Amino acid sequence: MPVTYRLAKDFNVAANIIRAQVAPNQIGTLVVELSGDIDQLDAALDWLRSQDIGISTASREILIDEDLCVHCGLCTGVCPTEALSLDPQTFRLNFGRSRCIVCEQCVPTCPVQAISTNL
Amino acid sequence: MKTIADINDKIQQQKAVVWTVEELKARVAELGVAKVAKTVDVVTTGTFEPAESSGAVLNLGHTDPPIKIRQCWLDGVMAYSGFGAVDLYLGASQMAELGGAWDSPDPEELREGKTRTVQRERGGGHVIADLIAGKPVKLRAIGQVTDCYPRASVETTITRDTINQFYLFNPRNLYQNFIVGVNGGDRPLYTYLGPLQPRLGNAVYANPGALSPLLNDPDLNLVGIGTRIFLGGGVGYVAWEGTQHFPLQKRLPNRTPIGPAATLALIGDAKQMGDRWVKGCYFKGYGPSLMIGIGVPLPVLNETVVERCAVQDAELVAPVVDFSIPRRVRPTFGLVSYAQLKSGRITIDGRSVRSAPLSSIFLARQVAQELKQWIEAGEFTLTEPVAPIPGDRAFVAQDRWGAQINLE
Numbered sequence: 001m002p003v004t005y006r007l008a009k010d011f012n013v014a015a016n017i018i019r020a021q022v023a024p025n026q027i028g029t030l031v032v033e034l035s036g037d038i039d040q041l042d043a044a045l046d047w048l049r050s051q052d053i054g055i056s057t058a059s060r061e062i063l064i065d066e067d068l069c070v071h072c073g074l075c076t077g078v079c080p081t082e083a084l085s086l087d088p089q090t091f092r093l094n095f096g097r098s099r100c101i102v103c104e105q106c107v108p109t110c111p112v113q114a115i116s117t118n119l
Numbered sequence: 120m121k122t123i124a125d126i127n128d129k130i131q132q133q134k135a136v137v138w139t140v141e142e143l144k145a146r147v148a149e150l151g152v153a154k155v156a157k158t159v160d161v162v163t164t165g166t167f168e169p170a171e172s173s174g175a176v177l178n179l180g181h182t183d184p185p186i187k188i189r190q191c192w193l194d195g196v197m198a199y200s201g202f203g204a205v206d207l208y209l210g211a212s213q214m215a216e217l218g219g220a221w222d223s224p225d226p227e228e229l230r231e232g233k234t235r236t237v238q239r240e241r242g243g244g245h246v247i248a249d250l251i252a253g254k255p256v257k258l259r260a261i262g263q264v265t266d267c268y269p270r271a272s273v274e275t276t277i278t279r280d281t282i283n284q285f286y287l288f289n290p291r292n293l294y295q296n297f298i299v300g301v302n303g304g305d306r307p308l309y310t311y312l313g314p315l316q317p318r319l320g321n322a323v324y325a326n327p328g329a330l331s332p333l334l335n336d337p338d339l340n341l342v343g344i345g346t347r348i349f350l351g352g353g354v355g356y357v358a359w360e361g362t363q364h365f366p367l368q369k370r371l372p373n374r375t376p377i378g379p380a381a382t383l384a385l386i387g388d389a390k391q392m393g394d395r396w397v398k399g400c401y402f403k404g405y406g407p408s409l410m411i412g413i414g415v416p417l418p419v420l421n422e423t424v425v426e427r428c429a430v431q432d433a434e435l436v437a438p439v440v441d442f443s444i445p446r447r448v449r450p451t452f453g454l455v456s457y458a459q460l461k462s463g464r465i466t467i468d469g470r471s472v473r474s475a476p477l478s479s480i481f482l483a484r485q486v487a488q489e490l491k492q493w494i495e496a497g498e499f500t501l502t503e504p505v506a507p508i509p510g511d512r513a514f515v516a517q518d519r520w521g522a523q524i525n526l527e
Contacts, residue, residue: 070410085463086475086476111313111402
């Protein structure tokens, strides 16, 4: 089913695909950021549910294991929103959760595997 | 001026004045070189960085009947065994193998219905760090049957307390300066500096700059063979010049090199080390390595020592190297200063590029602080180098492709 097409056509909802895992005859996963009129968004979500599409609105989060992190800062160079940054004085890693768009580029970048997602 | 013996007397009486190199830099700016040189006895430097030319020597102790090990795996990571019967060398960048002779299922685990899960993204660095952390490590070995050593194989579990020797012997550590990696191509690259994003997406530097031990003693006047150091939370020594030691690198007027230069081979008892200072690491698409904290004490013998240690990030530079050309000599985008690198942005070809470190400046400071405390407490004295590190090593390349036409 062309899900994002229907969202746009029927509900005027823009779907920004952040991550997708879709294969023929298998259950796929689509991580999308939806933007549009609030009522139409609700209607779009209702429609998705009616199509037997499981929706998880609990936002995916990046988790940093403080015990593993060595504050090298390698992740800060690949973080597009600068949610990950080094404190200019202490050089400790800062994670500004509100700026994170969960693009997950930091996850494979971390050399000590201290970064993961909650899902 | 002072001698190392004078300083050691003060250390033993717990009267030595010890500053971290950052404290020294701040006070030189305030008081000037001459005043500071009269006050301070020892300056501590530190770094915490990946060093893939690291490894551990292990002696297992003999089994009964004894075995002459010819092939050996520790948690699936191959260790070199081409010397005495139960001597091993485990390299930090050796990758864990999947399948193969070592990887037969454990009968006990099969009975319990457990599946063997060998993590792909592991290597010698992780096994070394696990042993240092006191964790058990599985060993499988195949021997050559001889009259002296009749046993053909052995499987056991070892810890750092159940083996004889366990010391790190790192052929190349403590790079005096390094490069800055960028990617001018159009696909992501997975390098020993971590992922480099295409079209100059990011820049990675790997040296802590003004904190770095050998940038504060640029001509290696204070550090030589036999110098006692902080290595992974224990006491170590400078064993030799490091591999690829290149002291003839071009230098600025302040004597610091403009790129990779001196290196040191280090040795130290891993049984004394702590897991806080030694970590296995893995660079996606490149391989495993070892991150280690190293601290070097610099004795303040004269004013020149203070002058050299006063060097600031703005006076230290590194070359920006394009990894998209996979050749030995890669094109560069010129030099940037460590002050620019640490600001988080550098300018390349007029473009602003995010720069991220790979060495932990946060932990490098803690190394310098820890070493300072050891010296202040009188637990760590300084050593006179037994012999100097050579200052005239050339940097030889192996192969030269294409026709060698000499136009002279």
